[in-house]
Amino acid sequence: MYAYTDFDRDFLAERNAQFRAQVERRIDGSLTEDEFKPLRLMNGLYLQLHAYMLRVAIPYGTLNGSQMRQLAMIADRWDKGYGHFTTRQNIQYNWPQLRDVPDMLDALAEVGMHAIQTSGNTIRNVTADHFAGAAAEEVTDPRPVAELIRQWSTDHPEFQFLGRKFKIAVTGSDQDRAVTAAHDIGLRLVERDGEIGAMVLVGGGLGRTPMIGKILNDFVALPDLLPYLEAVVAVYNLLGRRDNKYKARIKITVHENGIDEIRRHVDAEFPARKAAFNGADMALLDQIRADFAAPIFEDGQGAFLTHYEHDPVFRSFVDTNTAPHRHEDYVILTVSTKAHGATPGDASSDQMRVLADIAETYAHDELRISHEQNVILPHMPKRHLRAVHAALAKAGLATANVGLISDIIACPGMDYCALATARSIPVAQEIAERFEELKLEHEVGPLKIKISGCINACGHHHVGHIGILGLDRAGVENYQITLGGDGGPDAVIGERAGPGFAYTEVTDAIERLVRAYLDIREDASETFLDTYRRLGAAPFKAALYPEEAKADAA
Amino acid sequence: MPRQFTPKVVTANALLEGDVVYLDPQGHWTRNHAEADLIEDQATADIRLLEAQAQAHEIVGAYLADARKGPKGPEPIHFREAFRTRGPSNYDHGKQEGL
């Protein structure tokens, strides 16, 4: 794992001391809110609907037991005993008081964490697959490449005043758990003739104008990657629109100029960029790789198989919440924060401590936070799974629903977010509880519901198999449903099904959709998304709007 | 005919706690919507908002929100403002805590 250097530590201490002074000066009146606001935002402090919110970065979603334990301590001491894991692999505290925030930041720094937000129109934090370094099917760990890009782009003089913010995601697997097609640049690391390189996608993004990234180059060898990315960003810097904030992202540049035209510019720019690189970047990459070295895996499964065969509850948990690990005696364990009726992404301080203990005791002291708002033990020995399952169950963390209908992504929505147009959390809670009552979700199988409380799409609703977008229609909450979205390797933006639903109608509408799917699927192996792709929207729309379907038939 | 004016309250968040606050008829900040000053015309609303914004040592982000008369005092009209009088719907936190 990436370890903090003295430089990082000194930098953090200085930043925190500065912010402490700024908070004092805001409170004593020497700073106005207009002066203070950009300072607090840079330090991850937002003002939400009912209180301040502190957003703590978790780089690559990776943390260890002592960091998780410190997050729990902070939640108890300065918040209300819980934290919220977000779709951006952060943890948010929803109730800090302004005076306490500098102490919270110091407590974070003790374990090498911070709340510093990259802001402005620069290359933002680079994200990677949450199963990185563990997944069985992975070609290579994407985090060293992501970290190389982060170091190259930080303070890159040419790219401090881009037309708009710029986000890069990297995956090393053909499963694409990093939603690369929804980023300004998405990199998919692949192997060709024994050499590792990147497929480069460009122009993806969600939000107001959702778009799927297009393939700019299907293989850029690693030594060419930074100069190639530099060429792409330089072309965007020149061609990108600066007249309209909503048209400034590279997705619009690609849309307006066409991918072929962008490619022509990038190819023309590349040779000069390549000439300026001397190979130092590849030496750096080797160093970074050492920081992300895998733990030493140990062989043996103990009594795992016996437990698996004899205990149906344990078996269901293993089948639903684990994924194949690169070592046959290990699994990747996803711990669901989504017990039916719970707030997606929330963990109490007690739960955080249980997770920290499990990671330290059994699982190579490593935890990950996924953009699907769950906690992952990436290196979980099979022989300890049963003990871990028991410990998780005691803490209310053993819900076997990963990838199922109640494993819903929901942004904070109007229960917390000042930008929201409607609530999302209670919608998620009600849907999860409904399907738990019906005992249907294991029969339904893989189904991703994603809910956003406004057009900014923090809940990724565009790429939900079922997407729900909360809007304000003439002073009433109204929910628009999209169908057929997919955030995986063949990413698709969902299609709007029709008129929206009132708050009290959403759960019934979702149940009608799911029942229609169960009626029309070929068999249990055909997922909701497969059925939608085979039959199109019509049968699902008929289920959503039965009155209209009746009128059409009449 | 002049457009009908929807009465307003001045609302903001408290600087130290972030809690939702309202301007009362005496020009003090209250945490209770029902104690807010219900403003009946645009000119007064504009002036009271300016006065509120001048109190930056106590509050953040003052704005005017639609409201109406109720039996116990002014009530919010929009659902966003109604949520702000209570707190989130997933926990008993915020103003509703201990009510």
Ligand code: HEM
């Ligand atoms: C990730 C690496 C591992 C860690 C951190 C770890 C840690 C622990 C801990 C803390 C215990 C005591 C708690 C308990 O009884 O469950 C334990 C028990 C045990 N571990 Fe491990 N272990 C690891 C891998 C292995 C492997 C690969 C083997 C054997 C090939 C193994 C063999 C055992 C045995 C025999 C026990 C005794 C109790 C039992 O049968 O469950 N461990 N381990």
Ligand code: SF4
């Ligand atoms: S999608 Fe909208 S409501 Fe949800 S967190 Fe993002 S900005 Fe807030």
